[in-house]
Amino acid sequence: MKGFIGEFEELVLLTIASLAEDAYGVAIKESIEKRADRSISIGALHSTITRLEEKGYLKSWLGEPTQERGGRRKRYFEVTHQGKIELHNMKALRDELWKLSKATLSLAK
Amino acid sequence: MKGFIGEFEELVLLTIASLAEDAYGVAIKESIEKRADRSISIGALHSTITRLEEKGYLKSWLGEPTQERGGRRKRYFEVTHQGKIELHNMKALRDELWKLSKATLSLAK
């Protein structure tokens, strides 16, 4: 067990958090594609989600069938407490490094 | 060619930026270990650095031999303009997601 979170794993966790009540596969995919301006495959998303659940950073449950059009029941996701802690840790580290590098990383010519 | 930066690649870039004038292998390794409280191998660091140079996010040059103890000459690193842009993009996306998820990600019980 290692515990580190990859770049895509972190993006998925943050997106799920931002979607709150409506975090299921297809909505997560569309949200990432819109915000990150990057096209992702649903398969890549799903295998990442499975990995995150195994690591204990994500939990899920099946929703009730909606009376809209067709379709399989949605599986909803939520970031666990442990997942939130990891996200906070990663943010704290990056914020510190950005603070230290502010001058160096300026894009001004 | 894809262009995405992995979790460790980003950490390395930020650390190099934060070290400014003294960014060479061993110093980078020690800085990461101290700040991230995570032990890394020098080999993992160097293969990541090589990848970042190939992608154009990092440039390097050999330093002069120091007249201290023995040892090979140091190779110094610097984040390229392209690398800075990538770091800025990643930061902007995460900042946005954090802003949207603030309530959800609170650690309060």
Add this chain to the structure above:
DNA sequence: CTATTTTTAAGATTAAATAGAAAAATTTTT
């Protein structure tokens, strides 16, 4: 030549991407 410091290379493991099959629900057709 020996000890030190650092880089570099090779091989194994884990994360992420691609491609597409399988399920479950609704709608249309016979």
Add this chain to the structure above:
DNA sequence: AAAAATTTTTCTATTTAATCTTAAAAATAG
């Protein structure tokens, strides 16, 4: 109403890329 087709979504298998581990090689000083 049963069968077939359609829609929406989840899940599986395989390949490719990122990361880790281990250890060898190179350069410098004494």
